[in-house]
Amino acid sequence: MSTLDKSMALTGQPPKSLSKGQKLATLWGMAGLGILLLASFNINFPNKGLWLSLALLSIFGGTFWFSKEAYGQKHKGIKNDGVWFKSISSAGLFGWLAGIALTGFYIVLYFFPAYLGLSSKGDNTGVIALFDPLSKMLSGNPASQWFVYGTLYTVAILAFGVKFIWKYRHNRYEVLRTISVMFFQAAFAFLIPEIMARLNGKIPYYDLKNMWPLNYYNFERYRINGFIDAGDVGMAMLLFGILTIFVISPILTFKYGKRWYCSWVCGCGGLAETAGDSFRQLSDKKVSAWKVERWVVHSVVVFVTLMTTAVIYSYLGNDTSKYWLTKTTFLVGVTAILTLVFGWVMLFKRQELQKDAQYGAIGYFVIIMALIGLHYFSGDGNIFLFKSESLRKSYGFLIGSIFSGVIGTGFYPLLGNRVWCRFGCPMAAILGFQQRLFSRFRITTNGGQCISCGNCSTYCEMGIDVRAYAQKGENIVRSSCVGCGICSAVCPRGVLKLENGPLKGRIDSNQVLLGNDVDLMDLVNQK
């Protein structure tokens, strides 16, 4: 290949070498992680509050110092020197080690929380016990593995958020976007639910910015009961949960594209954009990867729709006199909504879909309708051939745990930072569907200025081959685009701009500027 790697040294030459300050900063941050690791090996720290603070502060401080060393002295501008030389950011040895460590962490977290010290009887031990003081301070309850995870997740977004802001300090879009995800993580995902739990113990844990189907469990029986038991506040939250997906998100996506959520609000997106920023270039840009992506992510949407329908159906009653929403009304309602969406797309937007997307849509629609029909006419207790409980469990295991956690985050250093968002997230797929067909958002290509350099495609975390559009003078209108704005930032020629404009002219390409200055009328007449 082009880059002749003659040196086998781990540290290496600039730009991949670390400064002395960066090495010390790494040591400091690692020391913080070390405390957590020791705790998980059941070293019983005496003053837990102090040691926990020390650990978290070291992780934050180490990252902060590292970023200052990396970007502080340099001029503002694009900082991608040596990205493909560094082992950590080019899926080299360190990349693999980090991937294995992260994957291992998620497996323990999801499936073996006892190893972290979770105890159902008696006091927590291990690393979870270390987090007890913080948890008691916030919610009054002892910590769980999810509290530990939530805290670390928040620290990661805040610390690496600072790093990201430093790196892109010349770009106000990036700075504001990052402050936004840092805020939503710290406030909505972390603090508010804990405080709500303290104020009203009956409210189910609810991260208000997290909407169905990302929180696929939102309409499960225990949560619905929880909302109802919590009184007006709970009902308001339940209502909000329904409004977010059916009203609020379509409006915002129409106005701004799905970026308002995926790269400004969402927690998964927040981690990907901050801690995952060093891995964005690892996403696969091949056309074949795009094909796989479309089938997989839309299959997840179908799966989550079926699963949620089955779950809600299972606990609804049959008696209209007790409650207006019965099994039958619900099923008819779901059928109606799906038919409306399907019909609208097929009638008005068909020409914007590729052939395989049309086949996929028709195929899945027929399957869902057949399943609903099968059930309706058979009157069987099991909806969709499977028990709702087994559907729920397998979705939680396959998608909720394995896909979004173990693969989605664990594989950051190998497949890029948006593996989950791209291949797995049903929320992203639904918003993307709106973005593609019904939104003002687009990435505008600036006439003929593209030089096909490939920075945009390389640094697209969603694996969009941005250049393929830009070099043709075409705007980029892709359902998967999360609007992170990095393609526009890394473009050396000022070709790309994320903007919300009129629907007319959104997808057009500008062949006239790109090529020869032909007589427009001639061209029209030829066609």
Next chain:
Amino acid sequence: MENIVIIGNGIAGVSAARHIRKLSDKRIIMVSAETDYFFSRTALMYVYMGHMKFDHIQPYENWFWQKNRIELVRGYVTKVNHEEKKLLLDNSRTIGYDKLIIATGSKPNKFGWPGQDLHGVQGMYSKQDLDLLEVHAPNKELCKRAVIVGGGLIGIELAEMLRSRDIPVTFLVRESSFWNGVLPEGESQMINEHILEHHIDLKLGTNLVEIIPDENGKAKAVTTDKGETIECDVVGLTAGVSPNVDFLKDSGIELGRGVKVNRHLETNIQDIYAIGDCAEQHEAIGNRRPIEAVWYTGRMMGETVAHTICGNKLEYKPGHWFNSAKFLDIEYQTYGWVFADGPAKKDYEQHFHWRHALEKVCITVAYHRETRQFLGINTFGIRMRHEIFDRWLTEGRSVDHVMEHLGDANFDPEFYSHYETEIVSKYNSEMGANIKPKKKSWARIFQTT
């Protein structure tokens, strides 16, 4: 079936091939000695800097060529025999053609400096130059200093490349200020400052005299006309490029500095065309130079010649001039014509210049002294909308109109600071005008005339 052979797989040749395939079913053969597949030459620098791997700068996946039935041949064309319509490859194989497109691009200029062919002396143009630089300047231990000769776009890119690996760089620029044959005074001055900010040892008004070899025939120092001797391990020759047409010397194809072509990109020989950097127009088009070594013009010529070959004879009409570049951290765009002081600048061309007090941001607007017609704009650190300026140039708008509607043309990312108010207020005070900048309007941006 007609057999089209294209020599060169750069942007011009590839654009021609793609458009011929779009328009016809002809057999297309593309010959290149440089690489197997098309890559973006302008992006070579990013491979050395570690922003991308070489794979990333190839705009099409490898299956693209077979799928579109564009046959790729790796070889160096040593001879063109137009009487028999045959090419000789590497002095051994022959390929026949019905129509031939010459798209061989450029080669770095060498002006007969003593020592210019030593080991360690190179240009920065081809894939081979990139590989060579990895050998000559892999790191700051093996390359203790590099000297770059020639202050143009490639020179400053090479400096940026080497600085990314912390290699000390001395930059010899013949002119009294960086690229001031092209850039007006204020802009050139700002880039000088920026070069120094990046710890590049910029030596203005300095010429290379000689490159001194060590005992192994490798460059070890250069001397300048200021009497200085600068020790170095690498010498980058970036004093412009010229058409890569030596192999055509005795072919009967008319050559000037490049391959002479008419407005249909036809050479003096039937069925032979030339496009891209290697083509030289008999008569310059408008203010353009007869040879244009620019990515965009290569792309346009490729498209034009494809139409001509497929039976829709088109003139090469490149429209309004535009270009762009990046000087270290500063992006540059230009639309229309803004000339530096010199022979190209017409008497009537007047400039308005604005520079930000702190940031490295500036613009220069050129207009006609009498008619006040807008002629062109250079922007540094502000992105502008190509479509809008193209329209304004076509409509022959006045400089006042441009100032008033500058907001429509801004293409910076969302939430960026806008400078229109500042720019226009300086314009007003200099011109004694009273223009109020209008807010951006989608209706105007998307208007169709």
